[in-house]
Amino acid sequence: MGYRSTWWVEDPEGHAQGATVSTPRAVWAAALALLVLHAALAWVGRAPGILTGQDDVRYLVLARSLSEGTYRDLLWPGAPLHHMYPPGYPALLALWRAIGGESFDWLITLQVLLSTSALALLFDAMRRQVAPIVALATLALCAINPSALTQAGAVTSEPALMCAVALCIWASCALAPGARRDTLLLLAAVAATLMRSAGMVVPLALIGVHLQARRWRAAAVAAVVGLPVLGALLWWTLTDPAPVVGSSYAADLVLTHAPNEGVLANLIERFRINFLFYMVRAVPSLLATPTIEGTILDNLVVTGVLVLTLVSGLYAAYSRLPMLAWILVGTLGLLLAWSWQVTRYVTPVVPLLIASVLLGGWRLGQRVAPRAGMAVVLLLMLPLAVEGGTRTAQQVASVRACSRAQPLPDLQCIADDQRTFIEASRYVRDSLPSAARVLSAKSATMFYYSGRVTVPYQRYQNLGGLELRDSSLAQGAEYLTISNLQTSERSKLIRVLMEDCRYLGIVKEFSRRTLLLRWSTTPLPDTASACPNLERYILDPELLEEFRELQVFKPKQR
Numbered sequence: 198m199g200y201r202s203t204w205w206v207e208d209p210e211g212h213a214q215g216a217t218v219s220t221p222r223a224v225w226a227a228a229l230a231l232l233v234l235h236a237a238l239a240w241v242g243r244a245p246g247i248l249t250g251q252d253d254v255r256y257l258v259l260a261r262s263l264s265e266g267t268y269r270d271l272l273w274p275g276a277p278l279h280h281m282y283p284p285g286y287p288a289l290l291a292l293w294r295a296i297g298g299e300s301f302d303w304l305i306t307l308q309v310l311l312s313t314s315a316l317a318l319l320f321d322a323m324r325r326q327v328a329p330i331v332a333l334a335t336l337a338l339c340a341i342n343p344s345a346l347t348q349a350g351a352v353t354s355e356p357a358l359m360c361a362v363a364l365c366i367w368a369s370c371a372l373a374p375g376a377r378r379d380t381l382l383l384l385a386a387v388a389a390t391l392m393r394s395a396g397m398v399v400p401l402a403l404i405g406v407h408l409q410a411r412r413w414r415a416a417a418v419a420a421v422v423g424l425p426v427l428g429a430l431l432w433w434t435l436t437d438p439a440p441v442v443g444s445s446y447a448a449d450l451v452l453t454h455a456p457n458e459g460v461l462a463n464l465i466e467r468f469r470i471n472f473l474f475y476m477v478r479a480v481p482s483l484l485a486t487p488t489i490e491g492t493i494l495d496n497l498v499v500t501g502v503l504v505l506t507l508v509s510g511l512y513a514a515y516s517r518l519p520m521l522a523w524i525l526v527g528t529l530g531l532l533l534a535w536s537w538q539v540t541r542y543v544t545p546v547v548p549l550l551i552a553s554v555l556l557g558g559w560r561l562g563q564r565v566a567p568r569a570g571m572a573v574v575l576l577l578m579l580p581l582a583v584e585g586g587t588r589t590a591q592q593v594a595s596v597r598a599c600s601r602a603q604p605l606p607d608l609q610c611i612a613d614d615q616r617t618f619i620e621a622s623r624y625v626r627d628s629l630p631s632a633a634r635v636l637s638a639k640s641a642t643m644f645y646y647s648g649r650v651t652v653p654y655q656r657y658q659n660l661g662g663l664e665l666r667d668s669s670l671a672q673g674a675e676y677l678t679i680s681n682l683q684t685s686e687r688s689k690l691i692r693v694l695m696e697d698c699r700y701l702g703i704v705k706e707f708s709r710r711t712l713l714l715r716w717s718t719t720p721l722p723d724t725a726s727a728c729p730n731l732e733r734y735i736l737d738p739e740l741l742e743e744f745r746e747l748q749v750f751k752p753k754q755r
Contacts, residue, residue, distance in 0.1 A: 224332075235346070238341065239308070239346050242592050242593035243305045244350055246607070248606060256287055258271050259284070260291040264295070274650050280437035283430055285388060290307075305352075308352065311357050312349035314360050316548060318363035318366065319363045320336045322371060322521075328559070331556060341585050341586050343485060345544070362389055374412075386399045387426050394434065397531075402524045467536070476500050483544065485588055487583070506561065507550070524549065605646070608620075614680060614681045618680045618711055621678055629649070633649055634673045634674040635649055635652070636651070636674040636677035636678070638679075638686045638690065652673075654677075654690060662693045666716045678711070681711070695731050701716065702715045702717055702727060706730055712734065
């Protein structure tokens with residue numbers, strides 16, 4: 198049977214119709230091989246362990262908290278109910294922990310299953326509604342995409358959200374209309390909302406899809422069930438009793454705005470800045486587009502191609518895969534309006550972006566000639582596959598030999614600043630009193646490896662030196678750490694500590710940029726203070742360029 202009649206048929210107006218015959222066995226075999234490859238790469242290239250990103254620790258602590266019947270950040274003294282992350286992913290971790298414990302490899306097994314399932318569901322949806330060849334090309338790029346593999350090999354909520362999103366897309370086109378499909382769609386949409394705050398667009402997308410198809414009753418049911426969940430999540434987020442910009446979505450939403458500007462002007466400026474960031478930098482990077490050093494020509498070409506194919510793909514998906522189109526447009530709209538530009542925020546929709554770009558290229562090619570669609574797909578796919586495969590190979594090679602058999606990460610497989618901070622955490626566990634508390638910009642990681650209650654520096658980052666000391670001591674945190682892992686440490690904390698360094702004693706120096714200090718209520722002599730250690734931190738050759746923009750700090754004479 199001919200190629201076009203097997204995989205793709207056009208209507209008189211040139212719009213694609215879904216596959217009319219069964220998918221060839223070769224496509225199924227290739228898809229299965231790609232899914233196995235994705236799982237294998239995610240496993241072999243998994244992170245060396247729990248590192249210093251902190252989100253993974255907070256998810257695990259919240260999972261422990263749920264197991265105890267509450268929802269609090271147990272690592273912080275007197276923590277109120279948690280208001281940042283929805284409880285869905287911590288609940289999933291709590292269930293997974295109850296089955297097999299909290300070993301790192303067991304946790305990663307869940308991540309690999311979620312990521313692989315998401316790709317399988319997306320492939321089957323595209324196979325049904327677009328064409329097996331486009332579905333296979335999408336799966337191939339997703340299977341070796343370095344950003345997707347990174348998230349699948351670490352304790353993150355992105356694979357869980359992506360799986361819920363993919364389930365929505367699959368159910369919307371693979372199941373026959375009726376109560377069974379509508380129920381599964383609604384459950385998947387609610388699950389997406391509870392897995393990650395960005396999933397709030399999924400119930401809205403579901404309502405939009407029902408309205409688009411004039412399924413009024415289904416839209417009403419989705420609104421009655423989904424909107425209260427969405428409203429409760431927004432209320433829960435905005436009622437955070439201790440909002441801190443950068444670690445609280447409520448603070449990010451409410452407190453980050455340009456002074457003396459109206460809401461509309463601020464929103465327009467955000468859209469402009471975020472569009473340039475995501476379309477010129479973040480999305481091309483996540484899709485693994487090749488770059489040319491020393492020129493912006495590649496940025497302009499890549500951005501133009503991405504925008505053109507993405508718009509074309511979303512137009513085609515609106516009729517073929519409307520759930521995909523609605524979710525992707527909603528997510529991109531949310532990112533354009535958000536306060537911060539964070540590449541990781543795009544990760545859950547990377548497979549949707551790849552699908553839309555390839556679908557858009559196919560559609561544009563079909564407009565030129567019947568067989569040109571495949572040529573355009575290959576033209577788009579090959580550079581992404583080569584660059585993505587190269588990056589993934591390098592990523593896997595860098596961690597393949599790392600041991601994950603011990604509770605600690607393989608210290609030979611992580612950066613020096615991470616290694617010395619984890620060493621400091623273990624020193625706190627082994628050498629400080631059991632009741633000791635530590636102020637730290639990486640308090641979650643400190644808690645995880647030391648077992649000590651910690652105090653996050655972010656709560657006090659606007660205080661001066663002695664104010665910081667008094668607030669820290671009021672929380673029972675007699676000790677503090679400084680490292681090179683958080684921007685606020687290099688830009689703020691070091692300045693604050695240098696101003697009153699005679700009130701700090703050095704407990705242990707793990708490296709020039711990782712120090713464990715202790716507050717003093719009276720000035721210490723120069724030979725006992727941490728002033729020389731802090732000066733060495735500032736004069737570190739690798740950080741000197743950054744500090745040249747700061748004033749020269751001198752200890753106050755008191």
